Amino acid sequence: xxxxxxxxxxxxxxxxxxxxxxxxxxxxxxxxxxxxxxxxxxxxxxxxxxxxxxxxxxxxxxxxxxxxxxxxxxxxxxxxxxxxxxxxxxxxxxxxxxxxxxxxxxxxxxxxxxxxxxxxxxxxxxxxxxxxxxxxxxxxxxxxxxxxxxxxxxxxxxxxxxxxxxxxxxxxxxxxxxxxxxxxxxxxxxxxxxxxxxxxxxxxxxxxxxxxxxxxxxxxxxxxxxxxxxxxxxxxxxxxxxxxxxxxxxxxxxxxxxxxxxxxxxxxxxxxxxxxxxxxxxxxxxxxxxxxxxxxxxxxxxxxxxxxxxxxxxxxxxxxxxxxxxxxxxxxxxxxxxxxxxxxxxxxxxxxxxxxxxxxxxxxxxxxxxxxxxxxxxxxxxxxxxxxxxxxxxxxxxxxxxxxxxxxxxxxxxxxxxxxxxxxxxxxxxxxxxxxxxxxxxxxxxxxxxxxxxxxxxxxxxxxxxxxxxxxxxxxxxxxxxxxxxxxxxxxxxxxxxxxxxxxxxxxxxxxxxxxxxxxxxxxxxxxxxxxxxxxxxxxxxxxxxxxxxxxxxxxxxxxxxxxxxxxxxxxxxxxxxxxxxxxxxxxxxxxxxxxxxxxxxxxxxxxxxxxxxxxxxxxxxxxxxxxxxxxxxxxxxxxxxxxxxxxxxxxxxxxxxxxxxxx
Amino acid sequence: xxxxxxxxxxxxxxxxxxxxxxxxxxxxxxxxxxxxxxxxxxxxxxxxxxxxxxxxxxxxxxxxxxxxxxxxxxxxxxxxxxxxxxxxxxxxxxxxxxxxxxxxxxxxxxxxxxxxxxxxxxxxxxxxxxxxxxxxxxxxxxxxxxxxxxxxxxxxxxxxxxxxxxxxxxxxxxxxxxxxxxxxxxxxxxxxxxxxxxxxxxxxxxxxxxxxxxxxxxxxxxxxxxxxxxxxxxxxxxxxxxxxxxxxxxxxxxxx
Numbered sequence: 027x028x029x030x031x032x033x034x035x036x037x038x039x040x041x042x043x044x045x046x047x048x049x050x051x052x053x054x055x056x057x058x059x060x061x062x063x064x065x066x067x068x069x070x071x072x073x074x075x076x077x078x079x080x081x082x083x084x085x086x087x088x089x090x091x092x093x094x095x096x097x098x099x100x101x102x103x104x105x106x107x108x109x110x111x112x113x114x115x116x117x118x119x120x121x122x123x124x125x126x127x128x129x130x131x132x133x134x135x136x137x138x139x140x141x142x143x144x145x146x147x148x149x150x151x152x153x154x155x156x157x158x159x160x161x162x163x164x165x166x167x168x169x170x171x172x173x174x175x176x177x178x179x180x181x182x183x184x185x186x187x188x189x190x191x192x193x194x195x196x197x198x199x200x201x202x203x204x205x206x207x208x209x210x211x212x213x214x215x216x217x218x219x220x221x222x223x224x225x226x227x228x229x230x231x232x233x234x235x236x237x238x239x240x241x242x243x244x245x246x247x248x249x250x251x252x253x254x255x256x257x258x259x260x261x262x263x264x265x266x267x268x269x270x271x272x273x274x275x276x277x278x279x280x281x282x283x284x285x286x287x288x289x290x291x292x293x294x295x296x297x298x299x300x301x302x303x304x305x306x307x308x309x310x311x312x313x314x315x316x317x318x319x320x321x322x323x324x325x326x327x328x329x330x331x332x333x334x335x336x337x338x339x340x341x342x343x344x345x346x347x348x349x350x351x352x353x354x355x356x357x358x359x360x361x362x363x364x365x366x367x368x369x370x371x372x373x374x375x376x377x378x379x380x381x382x383x384x385x386x387x388x389x390x391x392x393x394x395x396x397x398x399x400x401x402x403x404x405x406x407x408x409x410x411x412x413x414x415x416x417x418x419x420x421x422x423x424x425x426x427x428x429x430x431x432x433x434x435x436x437x438x439x440x441x442x443x444x445x446x447x448x449x450x451x452x453x454x455x456x457x458x459x460x461x462x463x464x465x466x467x468x469x470x471x472x473x474x475x476x477x478x479x480x481x482x483x484x485x486x487x488x489x490x491x492x493x494x495x496x497x498x499x500x501x502x503x504x505x506x507x508x509x510x511x512x513x514x515x516x517x518x519x520x521x522x523x524x525x526x527x528x529x530x531x532x533x534x535x536x537x538x539x540x541x542x543x544x545x546x547x548x549x550x551x552x553x554x555x556x557x558x559x560x561x562x563x564x565x566x567x568x569x570x571x572x573x574x575x576x577x578x579x580x581x582x583x584x585x586x587x588x589x590x591x592x593x594x595x596x597x598x599x600x601x602x603x604x605x606x607x608x609x610x611x612x613x614x615x616x617x618x619x620x621x622x623x624x625x626x627x628x629x630x631x632x633x634x635x636x637x638x639x640x641x642x643x644x645x646x647x648x649x650x651x652x653x654x655x656x657x658x659x660x661x662x663x664x665x666x667x668x669x670x671x672x673x674x675x676x677x678x679x680x681x682x683x684x685x686x687x688x689x690x
Numbered sequence: 691x692x693x694x695x696x697x698x699x700x701x702x703x704x705x706x707x708x709x710x711x712x713x714x715x716x717x718x719x720x721x722x723x724x725x726x727x728x729x730x731x732x733x734x735x736x737x738x739x740x741x742x743x744x745x746x747x748x749x750x751x752x753x754x755x756x757x758x759x760x761x762x763x764x765x766x767x768x769x770x771x772x773x774x775x776x777x778x779x780x781x782x783x784x785x786x787x788x789x790x791x792x793x794x795x796x797x798x799x800x801x802x803x804x805x806x807x808x809x810x811x812x813x814x815x816x817x818x819x820x821x822x823x824x825x826x827x828x829x830x831x832x833x834x835x836x837x838x839x840x841x842x843x844x845x846x847x848x849x850x851x852x853x854x855x856x857x858x859x860x861x862x863x864x865x866x867x868x869x870x871x872x873x874x875x876x877x878x879x880x881x882x883x884x885x886x887x888x889x890x891x892x893x894x895x896x897x898x899x900x901x902x903x904x905x906x907x908x909x910x911x912x913x914x915x916x917x918x919x920x921x922x923x924x925x926x927x928x929x930x931x932x933x934x935x936x937x938x939x940x941x942x943x944x945x946x
Contacts, residue, residue, distance in 0.1 A: 276881045396876035403877045410880060411724060412704060419704045419722075497880030 034116040034235065041239045048246030049254075051338045055287060055294060062290035064262040071261045074378075078260045084376040088305065091153060097146030098177065104139040107132050108184050109238055112231065124198070133199035137206055140185040147178050161304025164323050166249060170302075173250050176241045183234035185209070190227035193219050247339075252301045256377055259299035262292050263378035268369065269531030269579045272383050274390055274496040281496060282390025284353050286331045293384055297329035299377040306371035306381060311609040312364040316625030319364035321371035321381040324357065328384065331356045353388060359397055360623065362388050367492045367614030368574040373605055382492075389494030398493075405618040406495055413484035413502065415618060416454040420481040423448075426459040427478075430466055435477030437513045442477035444469070444548065445515035447529060449522035450485050451650035457657065458650045462521065464679045465545060471684060472557040474548070476519070482509045486528035488575070493615035503528070503536055510540065517541040519548050523576035523649045524613070530580060544576055546586040546648050546674055553592040560681035563594025568677075569642040570597055571632065571656070572607035573649035586648045586674055593681040598642050600635050608632050610655040617651055629659035637668050644672045691745040691839060693736045694801035695769065696792060696822065698751055698782070699723035699760060700811040707913075714908045723756050725763070728807025734871035735837050736805050737768035743839055746770050748799055752788055754780050758892060766878045766886040773799065777897040785813045786905030789821035794898035797826065801863065803844060808832050808867040819867030829860050832867030 027035070077083045082099070086092035107123060114121035122128055154162065154170060189209035191197040200207060213219060218226065245251060252259075266272075274281040283289055289297075306321035307313050313320045331352055333339060353359065362385055371381045392398060398406075408417040427434045437445045446469075452462040469476050487502035506529075510518075518540050520526040530542035552558040568590055576582040583604050590597050602608040611628035621627065633656060636645045645660070647653055656671040701707060701716060702724040708717040736747045748771040749764040751757050761772035777783065777791035796804060804826070809816035816832055823830030836847040840859060846866060848856045860866070923930045938944045 276884070279885070281881060393877065394879050394882070396878075398877060400874060403874075406877060411702070411722075417704060419706075421705075495879060497882070497884060501880050 028119065031117050031119075034113065037235075037239055038113065038117075041243050045242050045246050048338075051336060052246060052251075052298060055332060055336055056291040059287065059289060059291040059294055062292045064264075064292055067265055070265060071263070074263060075257055075261050078376065078378070079257055084374065087374065090149070091303070094146045094149035094153065097142045098150070101139040101143030101146065101181070104135050105143065105181065105184065108136045108188075109180075112184070112187075112235055112238070116231075116235065129199035130202050133202040134204075136184075137188065137203045140181055140188075141205055143177070143181045144185075147174060147181070150174060159304070159308070161308040161322075162302075163304070163307070164320060164326070165302035165304060169248050169250075172244065173248060176237060176244060179237035180234065180241060183230045183237055187227055187230035187234050189213065190218075190223045190230060193223035194227060195220055195223075249300065249302050251298050252377060255295060255299045256301075259292075259295050259377050259379070262295065264292075264380055264383075267531050267534075269527040269575070270535055271386055271491055271532070273535065274387075276497055276500065280391075280394060282392075282394060282494065283384070283387040284391040286328060286335055286352055289328070289332075289384065289387075293380065293387075294332060296377070296379040296384075297325055297332055300325045300329065300379060301377065302326060303376070305374040305376065306379075309370040309374055309606070309608075311366055311368060311370070311611055311628035311631075314608075314626065314631060315364075315611065315628050317364035317623050318358060318361040324361065324381065324385070325379060327356050328352075353391060354397075357388065359392055362392060363399070363402075363619060364616075364623075365614055366574070366609045366611055366616045366628075368609030369578050370574075370606070370609065373578055386492055386494055389492075390496055391494075393494040399619055401620060402493065402615065402618045406490070406493070406498060409485055409487075409490060409502065410498055413505070414450045414454060415485060416450060418454055423453045423483060424478060424480045426453060426462050427466070430463055432470060434466060435475075436480055437477030437515060438479060438482055438509070440477060441514035443475035443516045444477075445510070445513060445518045446476050446478050447486070447518050447520045447525050448478055448483065449520060449525040449650065451654065452521040453483075455650065455654060458653050461650070461653065461673050461675045464684070465521065465675045467684050468549070468552075468558065468675065468678055468682065471682065472552045474552070474557075477515070479509055479513070484509075486525045486532075488524040488528035488532065489613065489615045489617075491528075491532065492613070493618075503533060507533060507536060507538060510538075517543060519543055519545055521545055521650055523573045523580065523582070524651070526582075527575045527579050544580070544582050544585070544648070546576070546582065546589055549674065549678055550585040550588045550592075553589060558678070558682060560593050561683045562681055564677060564681050565594050566596070566643040567598050567641045568595040568644040568646045568672075569600050569636045569639055570603070570646045570648075571600075571610070571636075571652060572604055573647065573652055574607065574609050574613055576648055577607055578605055586646070589674055589678065590646060593677055595644070595646075595677065598639050600632075600639065602635065608635070610649075610652050612651045612655050617655075627659060627662075629655045630663055632656070633659045633663055633665060633669065637665055642669060644677065645669050646672055646674060646677065648674045691739070691743070691803065692799075692801045693739060693745050693747050693803045693805060694796055694799055695729070695733045695736045695747060695749045695764070696751070696796070696804060696806035696818070697729040697733065697749055697760060697764065698726055698788070698810065699754065699756060700726045703811070709911050709913060714911055716911070725760050726807050726810040728809055728868060730807075730875045731871040732805040732807050732866075732868035733764055733767060733769065734873065734875040735868050737876075738871060738873070739837065739839065740768060748773055748801065750775065750792060750796060750799070752777050752783065752791060752897075753894075754782060761892055762886040763878050763883055765889070765891065766882040767876065771893060772891065773893045773895055775895050775897055782812070784905055784908075785817040785821050789818060789825050790904060791897040793822065793825035795895040796822070798895065803837075803862055804828070804865040805837070805868050806865070808834070808869040816867055819865050823865035826863070826865065828863050828865050830865045830867070831858055831860055833869050834866050835868075835870045836872050837866060837868070 082092055082096050085095050111123050123132055151174060188203055188206040192200045192203055192206045193210035193213045245253060302322060304322045310321050365385045367382050369382060405415050409415055412420055435442055452458050484502045484505045487499035491499035518529055523544060526542060526544045570587060587597055609628055636642050645656060647656060653673050660666055660671055702722040705722050708720060710717040739745050740747050747769045749761055749769040750773045751761060753774050753776045757774060765772050775792055775795045783791060806819050819832050820830050831846050831848055833849050834846045835849055838845045843859045843861050845857060845859050848858055923933050
């Protein structure tokens with residue numbers, strides 16, 4: 027072996043040994059972690075890797091950052107050939123990629139992608155040091171800088187090495203290297219060519235090799251771990267329906283997560299995959315409201331907790347100087363209670379990190395320890411005692427029907443076509459009851475054969491589950507399923523998207539197979555079939571707010587928009603619509619908690635967005651909680667004269683002229 | 691330290707209450723019962739004492755419909771034992787009768803300290819704790835908002851009108867009527883409640899002979915009658931004053 031080969035081999039082995047050791051330390055807790063089965067549907071998993079990694083499907087939703095990442099990523103794939111070439115040459119005399127095109131098309135690609143990667147790096151530097159988007163706040167800036175510098179060193183040194191080789195006049199790939207040749211010509215102008223280019227070529231060979239080794243050694247201590255962990259993390263992503271939370275084993279003496287080692291292996295892998303890009307932070311309603319939660323910082327905190335617990339050193343120091351406690355220490359109770367479970371973070375994460383299940387799992391432990399604010403505790407007690415969140419008697423549940431003027435069928439006693447699952451807010455909240463009656467009148471007008479469960483209906487437990495009260499969720503779900511099991515109906519319709527999620531998705535894991543729809547779907551059907559005919563087109567401009575649990579969770583984007591179109595409304599979309607809708611702030615049990623620490627309510631932020639459209643007369647909602655949240659927001663902003671909050675039900679009733687409508 | 695917590699259920703006021711046909715009690719068919727809020731605080735106080743310095747907590751209640759659930763919830767909250775006392779009836783007893791019915795079982799249990807709620811919706815005079823203390827022949831303090839162990843005694847905070855507080859030391863054994871625990875009663879997750887129910891560890895005792903007797907009897911129970919509405923006196927202050935005087939004279943409330 028040549029001395030070069032020996033030095034190179036020693037360096038390479040040492041680096042690989044170090045990196046291997048780091049990886050082994052990192053991965054060890056995963057093999058001792060609770061089981062999670064993520065090996066089903068391999069084809070679907072692989073296809074997700076193709077679209078997410080190859081196609082950059084989620085990354086490109088942020089045009090600028092996605093493009094620069096694509097430049098650097100694709101460059102890396104191409105330049106891997108250059109790295110193989112460099113190490114191959116050094117270790118094995120006579121090694122060459124020439125037989126497969128190393129001196130022709132591969133050389134050309136290398137030369138071009140050298141430049142593309144450097145363009146990507148320049149864009150990244152501009153983004154990070156000049157534009158400084160808020161989403162980077164809290165990320166490890168130093169780490170990012172080191173990585174950018176190392177990538178630059180790898181690529182720049184490779185380019186210069188190639189350029190000086192071309193300048194020696196002995197490189198057979200020279201005709202295929204336009205950029206290197208250009209540089210070589212420049213060197214020639216200052217007299218570096220032929221033999222005199224050999225020394226700089228050798229120097230840049232070694233700086234390139236050392237940069238590659240440094241990069242390899244640095245990665246396992248950096249957020250750039252995603253280079254290795256990202257693809258597996260996307261492959262092992264959750265394929266369950268969006269609306270189903272992982273169950274907790276209630277036979278255990280303690281449920282939930284209070285120690286980072288109680289996370290499942292995939293939940294741990296998530297922590298290593300995080301690149302601190304902050305896309306989640308940018309869309310988080312709790313973060314926007316000034317609350318302590320940032321999904322990004324939560325993942326980083328969990329990761330650092332795990333690294334500390336494993337004794338391998340966190341990427342950051344703990345803020346409190348190394349608290350051993352996870353809950354109430356590294357992660358504050360208030361941080362966990364800030365989450366609305368709106369799922370915006372999970373929707374944008376390029377690595378498919380699962381933030382919400384982790385938060386719920388930690389909330390489960392808080393609930394078990396009774397660590398919650400008094401209002402939430404009172405609400406859970408009410409749900410336990412009365413099956414509703416309003417601390418009212420079950421027998422008051424159907425009281426809204428009294429002022430209807432006709433009897434609503436009791437689905438427990440009579441077979442019905444549509445079983446209407448009304449839900450707590452639509453049943454009990456005096457601000458929503460008029461809309462509930464309106465929907466009853468609309469169904470009556472359309473000749474729908476419908477009935478309700480009267481006092482046998484219970485809260486579905488959707489948000490109870492998200493609060494972390496798993497036992498109460500099961501109790502409520504079992505009661506509802508027993509009641510439904512004794513009824514005869516074709517399908518279930520819900521007023522509340524939260525009930526829809528529980529009935530259509532969560533209850534499936536308990537054996538339910540009922541078809542469940544949201545009322546916007548039924549209205550759309552009735553308007554399409556002609557069972558409902560708008561008598562007075564509304565001819566106004568509306569903007570539509572997608573409720574999280576109708577849209578992101580259950581894909582109900584189109585039906586409400588079609589209803590509005592049929593009512594004669596023109597829909598002017600807000601920037602944050604459909605999958606990117608911005609949560610009102612009420613989900614995940616937040617509606618049962620107070621607003622302490624909120625600087626700007628998400629609902630007010632949203633109303634401002636709608637008013638800024640300039641021409642929207644109506645702010646249209648399709649969730650009873652939204653009626654409450656946004657009516658309050660418009661009032662507290664004093665914008666009653668600029669926009670009106672209307673439920674799809676109200677607008678339908680106005681267009682049907684069932685009631686004299688007061689058009690502003 | 692062995693602490694007995696005496697609990698009972700009261701009608702849940704989210705339901706409309708109806709007087710029964712006999713006119714002497716509530717129509718139980720429609721009444722939903724729940725744990726007396728003050729007893730809840732007494733239980734919390736006991737669990738806090740247990741957590742602070744170690745104690746055995748026994749929760750004691752008269753048998754009655756739904757009482758099992760209450761006792762299981764207490765176990766889920768941290769009580770070590772749950773005792774159901776059979777007084778030969780499922781009907782709720784007034785405090786006098788309840789105290790006599792429970793005294794024997796409590797004496798057999800042999801606690802150092804008995805905690806119970808300072809009052810209840812059907813015991814607004816707060817007679818349960820004093821009656822119980824009298825039956826047991828132990829000292830008693832009520833309207834207490836904090837209990838601490840002080841050697842062979844307990845130090846309690848007793849509240850007076852105007853927000854004044856007294857610190858008293860009471861020799862043990864003693865009976866304390868708890869108005870509020872230092873912190874609100876903690877939440878019991880349903881999973882923990884179910885575990886307590888699955889463990890099924892309820893003990894039973896029978897009230898001794900002569901228990902559950904004595905006291906007053908309800909002769910009539912009625913809803914407050916709604917008034918005819920207030921008559922608003924309008925006019926200048928002098929005119930209003932004249933009208934008031936005339937009204938008082940008319941009703942014979944003024945002399946001279």
